[in-house]
Amino acid sequence: MVAVNRRGFIVSALAAGLLAGAASGALAEDKPKIEFLYSPFADYAPFFLAEDLGYFDEYGVDVTLSPKSGTAETIQMLASGNVQAGAATWGAGLFNSINAGATVAIVATSAKMPDTVPSPSPFMVSQKAWDEGIKTVADLKGKRVGIPGPGGFGMYSVAKALEKGGLTVDDVEAIYLPPPATAAAFANGGLEAGWSIEPFALQLEREGLGRRLVEDHTFGTELGFIAFNKEFVEGHEDAVVNFLAAYLKAARQLDNGGWKDEKVLDIVARYTGTEKSLLQGIAYTIRSEDGSIDLNSVREQEAFFRKRGDLEYKGDVDISSVYRSDLLKRANELVGKK
Structure with a gap:
């Protein structure tokens, strides 16, 4: 009787162990x-x-x-x-x-x-271009504008900014480059304006290389x-x-x-x-x-x-x-x- 109980206990323990292992595997799978x-x-x-x-x-x-x-x-x-x-x-x-x-x-x-300014994705003009008289979006007709790529949000954002001055992307010379490269392009005169994102936008301002030209073009987008x-x-x-x-x-x-x-x-x-x-x-x-x-x-x-x-x-x-x-x-x- 004791032996049977003991075997029963062993079998029960083994079964419990197998069930625990299965449960553990299920948890891992979940x-x-x-x-x-x-x-x-x-x-x-x-x-x-x-x-x-x-x-x-x-x-x-x-x-x-x-x-x-x-x-x-x-x-x-x-x-x-x-x-x-x-x-x-x-x-x-x-x-x-x-x-x-x-x-x-x-x-x-x-x-x-956001629906407020400052914008985390402003359209910026280089300080050099600003000093040379480009102070509105309309002034950018025929000028070089930095855009990160032809089919993404950057393109859409630039187009919405240009609309503020009655322009389209076809009215400017699109230069495709990523936001981190805008600083060098602003510094060497390679761009008059461009799309930016934070923290690059703030860096451009602090380094005196660029300023925000349009910020209300993509509210809530x-x-x-x-x-x-x-x-x-x-x-x-x-x-x-x-x-x-x-x-x-x-x-x-x-x-x-x-x-x-x-x-x-x-x-x-x-x-x-x-x-x-x-x-x-x-x-x-x-x-x-x-x-x-x-x-x-x-x-x-x-x-x-x-x-x-x-x-x-x-x-x-x-x-x-x-x-x-x-x-x-x-x-x-x-x-x-x-």
Whole structure:
């Protein structure tokens, strides 16, 4: 009898061990690794905070932040499944890829332009050009203007700024170069004006190389979005919801005075390589409190690229085919419970 009980105990213990192992494996399976691509700019601050302040851990997601080189890389890497998530800006390439059936899922806004000045993305004139008499947008007709690329947000932003002076992109000489290169071009006279973003805009001002010419051209415009590999989302919806919940918590912290917190500035300075004194002086992008995307703003950008002949399709692209607002709704409900 004792032997039977003992064997029964051993069998029960073994079964319990196997069940525990299975449960452990299930938990590991429920917590997939998420590699998130980011750029070293303040726009990505919510992700830096979510990682360093433990919000990803709080919501049970295993996230690795990896630096990237450009927007196109993000969509390509996500579509191929080489990484699981990232943030990128709206542009012609994205609209075309959605129309072609890109295997990505857009889940939330990552940044939008505020309705106030100073702008985090001003249209600037070089101090040299200003001194030579270029003091209005209209004065830039036929002049050299720096634009980061032909099909992205920078192009859209420059076009909106030029509209303030009755000009179009076709009325100026477009010089394609990234914002960090604008300083040298302003200094050597290679550009009369150009698009910029923070912290480069503030650096241009402090170094006496440029000044803000237009700042009210993109009020409220959607700048970027968070996207995931579509197959990953379909297999791990809960992980995506938890990721978004951590992001929303960090974003709300920033947009409600977080930029005045020394600890926050330390974190962002480390990821961006930007001095705290510079971070304290820049203009910041914002986000809707619930992370939703203003689709009217997105449609305006799509219409702009359609007019320029940059789109490979007719009519409006079906954004609903890639926008998983249902996951964002669940994330908001999750944040609301804590």
